[in-house]
Amino acid sequence: MNASIATNQTILVVGGGISGMTSALEAAECGKQVILAERNTSLGGRTSLLYRYFPKMCHPTCGLEINLRRLKANRNLRVMTQTEVTSVTGKRGDYTVTLKISPRYVNQNCTGCGECAKVVEAEIDNPYEYGLSKTKAAYLPHAMAYPQRYVLDASIVGAADGEKAKAACKYNAIELDMKTETVELKVGAVIWATGWKPYDAAKIQPYGYDRFDNVITSLEFERLADPHGPTGGKLLRPSDGKEAKNIAFIQCAGSRDENHLRHCSRICCMASLKQTQYVREVYGDEGKSTIYYIDIRSIDRLEDFYQKVQQDSAVKFVKSKVANIKLHEETNDLILHGVDTEGYHRYAAQHDLVVLAVGMEPESNGIALPADMITDSSGFIEGSKDGGQFSAGAASSPLDVNRSVQSATAASLRAIQVVHKTSATEGAR
């Protein structure tokens, strides 16, 4: 790659989820040069794995499609996938960033014909389904993937499967000798849009996520509900593939808890309210949802959605943080134990599937951020002390899509101001 294209007029956006795409597009559409670096094989981030968006219950693919159209129409924006930022040095208006680009083993010639996947035998855990299903080791990340190019998993490169894939490709798109590349670029401002990751549910010992098959996370439930997901949209529970019709949602699983994440993850109440409507969509009045909660936090106008779900006779609310979960051996059902706060009744409630509304923690927990970055007590990024690096979306705070996009636009404006000042001072010189 030619590093000289980037200058200190360039804005680097790290992370290509809904926030990163928004930040990058807003700046590029203002005429700024932007590089969008995404670690995964495709843009889209976590929202591309959601079935529907609250509060309007529309499909995330719709928003993604609009952004992709904007992106293809813009010449100021360069997208780099499988690219990680390994270091940022320098100062506001004059940074040097190091990017590590992992090999895809497939070049621009790929037409997405899928012949390679047909001949490859090896299967890997589908990285887009939280291990709920398998995929061939030559695969298209997902239907809406951008770029629409196949990927070869590194495990088959150097093996017979890799050679088979190469032989099957009529377009000369497979390059088995691609190597990891490292490039250095000059940029003027950096926007961190690295997003969030789910809190590790196995750490919440009393809920037994690691012990009980039928205790799953809210993210896995999104995949179950999705007609393009591993179960074709049927709500089948993992232990025996039985239809789950009496589902418990446990709120604050890992959030608002000094033993886990201190903060309120802000979106998980809304996510569970939304997911009760997936249950209704599949079963009508037959499917029962029970939400166990401390408080329902549906902020601002999202309260309307809460009120609507409260009217739903198939949804029950229990004000109580579940104390622990035990397995009902004969049925593989789960027994939830606790005491409710409205009357202090002790309950032992049986459900056939338990969904943990897991908290959001910053994805950047675990990567080395530049030294002068300011983060809050949970690790969410506020920005750099020198005022040349910003955060956008869920990297800055646990935000829903609507608020992520607002925050991304704000970050974009700040970054534009930085490169503007840089060009003004350079003009005077």
Place this chain on the structure above:
Amino acid sequence: MTNANQQAVALYSNDFLREVEERVEEGEWVKMCMQCGVCAGSCPLGNAWQHTPQKLFMMIRAGKREEVLTSDSMWMCTSCYNCIVRCPRKLPITHIMHGLANYAHRLNLAPKGQPTREVARLFWNSLAKTGRVNELKFSLAMYFKDGIVQGIKNAMAMQSIGLALVMTKRLNPMELFGGHKCKDPGSLHKMIAKAREIEDRKKGFTS
């Protein structure tokens, strides 16, 4: 009403939460409880009690002074620490439970004859007197706490264990007469009195 209790009522008129905050060990944590119910659901004794920690903390905030201080629930806490480990707000629940029991005892509102209270009282009296717990006297006092007849029954039932303890030199029958003590019990009494004085000053008891 005891003196100490009258004083406390006058001092805190209607604000039981403030009373707890100022006078009960770790009481300032009570207001941090968010009523999630995890302690109540995790306590191994929870279903045997009238008032779980969650309930007690709510009652304190609701000003249910009489009910809280006469409850025997906090006397049943076994200090298993399950609640402390699980509480999402990190309340030192076990310590608050003991703090409440201690305070209720101090005001003489704690239930009469509550077994844990009796054991604690006998244990403390034995210890505070000589600086050592006189195991023989302590056990006998335990046997006889429900009266002479019950005491004899208890002692008979425990006879073989008592004998075995004596044979293996774990129990000295001579302890019944005086018993061993620390070097200078007089100084110990002064220390305890001083500690009491400091505590009273800090917590605003005028005794």
